[in-house]
Amino acid sequence: MKKDDISTEEKIINASIELFSEKGFDSTKTSEIAKNAGVAEGTIFRYFKTKKDILMSIVTKAIQFFSEKFIVLPLNKVLHSEKPEEEILADLLKDRYEMISKNFSIIKVIGTEALTKEKIREKLVEHVAIKTLEIGEEFYQNGIEKGIFRDLPPRTVVRSLFGSIMMLIAEQQFFPDDKKSKDVDKEISTIVEIFMNGIKSRKEQ
Amino acid sequence: MKKDDISTEEKIINASIELFSEKGFDSTKTSEIAKNAGVAEGTIFRYFKTKKDILMSIVTKAIQFFSEKFIVLPLNKVLHSEKPEEEILADLLKDRYEMISKNFSIIKVIGTEALTKEKIREKLVEHVAIKTLEIGEEFYQNGIEKGIFRDLPPRTVVRSLFGSIMMLIAEQQFFPDDKKSKDVDKEISTIVEIFMNGIKSRKEQ
DNA sequence: AATAAAAATGAGTGAGCACTCACTTGGAGG
DNA sequence: CCTCCAAGTGAGTGCTCACTCATTTTTATT
Numbered sequence: 001m002k003k004d005d006i007s008t009e010e011k012i013i014n015a016s017i018e019l020f021s022e023k024g025f026d027s028t029k030t031s032e033i034a035k036n037a038g039v040a041e042g043t044i045f046r047y048f049k050t051k052k053d054i055l056m057s058i059v060t061k062a063i064q065f066f067s068e069k070f071i072v073l074p075l076n077k078v079l080h081s082e083k084p085e086e087e088i089l090a091d092l093l094k095d096r097y098e099m100i101s102k103n104f105s106i107i108k109v110i111g112t113e114a115l116t117k118e119k120i121r122e123k124l125v126e127h128v129a130i131k132t133l134e135i136g137e138e139f140y141q142n143g144i145e146k147g148i149f150r151d152l153p154p155r156t157v158v159r160s161l162f163g164s165i166m167m168l169i170a171e172q173q174f175f176p177d178d179k180k181s182k183d184v185d186k187e188i189s190t191i192v193e194i195f196m197n198g199i200k201s202r203k204e205q
Numbered sequence: 206m207k208k209d210d211i212s213t214e215e216k217i218i219n220a221s222i223e224l225f226s227e228k229g230f231d232s233t234k235t236s237e238i239a240k241n242a243g244v245a246e247g248t249i250f251r252y253f254k255t256k257k258d259i260l261m262s263i264v265t266k267a268i269q270f271f272s273e274k275f276i277v278l279p280l281n282k283v284l285h286s287e288k289p290e291e292e293i294l295a296d297l298l299k300d301r302y303e304m305i306s307k308n309f310s311i312i313k314v315i316g317t318e319a320l321t322k323e324k325i326r327e328k329l330v331e332h333v334a335i336k337t338l339e340i341g342e343e344f345y346q347n348g349i350e351k352g353i354f355r356d357l358p359p360r361t362v363v364r365s366l367f368g369s370i371m372m373l374i375a376e377q378q379f380f381p382d383d384k385k386s387k388d389v390d391k392e393i394s395t396i397v398e399i400f401m402n403g404i405k406s407r408k409e410q
Numbered sequence: 411a412a413t414a415a416a417a418a419t420g421a422g423t424g425a426g427c428a429c430t431c432a433c434t435t436g437g438a439g440g
Numbered sequence: 441c442c443t444c445c446a447a448g449t450g451a452g453t454g455c456t457c458a459c460t461c462a463t464t465t466t467t468a469t470t
Contacts, residue, residue: 157404160369163369164364167365197307198399198401201352
């Protein structure tokens with residue numbers, strides 16, 4: 001009876017991600033995970049020694065996944081492209097946006113847990129944040145040297161861009177009612193526009 | 206023996222904020238709150254019916270506090286100032302930065318809980334987010350009409366600014382090691398600079 | 411100083427829940 | 441068809457922890 005080719009372990013992981021992201025790790029009972037995964041409670045503990053192990057397994061797998069997606073992919077896009085910087089930036093933000101949105105449940109779980117668990121925060125910093133920042137800063141530094149970008153602190157620029165995108169995603173995820181995803185492209189273009197040209201009106205010709 | 210004029214209720218609240226922000230609501234035991242507050246465990250339940258009531262009391266008080274600080278104060282600063290917009294913006298970001306940093310524990314608690322508890326999220330949106338956004342958007346809209354700002358969607362501008370500041374604060378709070386708060390002023394000036402003038406180099410004269 | 415009322419205490423209780431384990435089921439190999 | 445083992449089960453267990461309450465301590469009142 002190999003119904004769906006989705007392993008028991010995966011069923012448990014998927015159910016856990018969904019429940020952890022909805023209700024948080026502590027408020028999720030192992031009995032609920034079992035019910036949602038369609039397995040008996042005892043089965044969970046044949047695959048994971050403790051409930052916390054489920055969380056750590058999710059976090060570890062996800063961080064591996066993201067360190068690829070955030071680092072390998074953008075490297076190619078950014079460093080081997082002949083497009084104007086403005087477009088590279090828009091492309092980059094757009095597919096980061098999509099990646100984060102698509103995996104929002106799992107990111108929410110990691111983010112929530114990182115707030116109170118130093119170990120998870122460290123993993124996140126070591127495997128994702130530092131390298132992402134480095135690439136972003138390098139991209140900006142190159143732009144400065146090519147005379148495309150103004151000489152501003154790369155860290156600040158990258159951090160602000162990231163904050164802008166994250167707030168957009170947060171708004172869409174937590175309050176999806178108003179406009180939905182229809183003008184995401186426009187939103188991202190506007191953000192690029194703000195960062196490239198600023199908000200100050202330039203009356204002088 | 207009125208040692209310090211700090212009431213038992215306040216001692217409990219303060220201990221709770223500290224512990225909730227460090228370890229999260231669920232992982233904090235009432236026995237720990239009691240020890241940290243310097244009272245017996247039973248005393249807690251003379252002031253709060255349940256542990257959850259402590260949390261809700263913190264959240265409610267904090268939201269009241271912030272809806273004042275975020276709305277009344279900026280209204281005066283922003284709408285009755287003769288300074289150039291650039292300076293208003295810098296002032297505004299600076300004291301928002303300070304306010305958030307100073308109250309980071311409590312904001313972290315509310316933020317963490319808001320991620321998984323709809324009721325708290327709703328309160329936050331209703332009493333703080335909506336009005337803050339409105340004021341921000343109005344400020345920007347006025348600027349457009351006065352010809353100071355470019356005609357961009359106010360919501361996007363305000364959201365991005367907020368995201369930039371929040372990421373700065375997050376970095377400082379979670380990784381305070383490197384440079385500490387010494388160049389916060391410079392960071393904020395840079396953010397204002399980015400938003401006002403963009404990052405694109407302008408070679409033409 | 412005596413009395414009453416309010417506040418504080420902390421050992422005890424029971425409910426909830428992560429985890430165990432003796433047992434059942436499914437299916438591969440002979 | 442039987443055997444055997446891995447995979448799965450779920451009632452049961454014990455521990456943790458929020459909450460209670462009978463008792464003690466503090467404060468206010470006369």
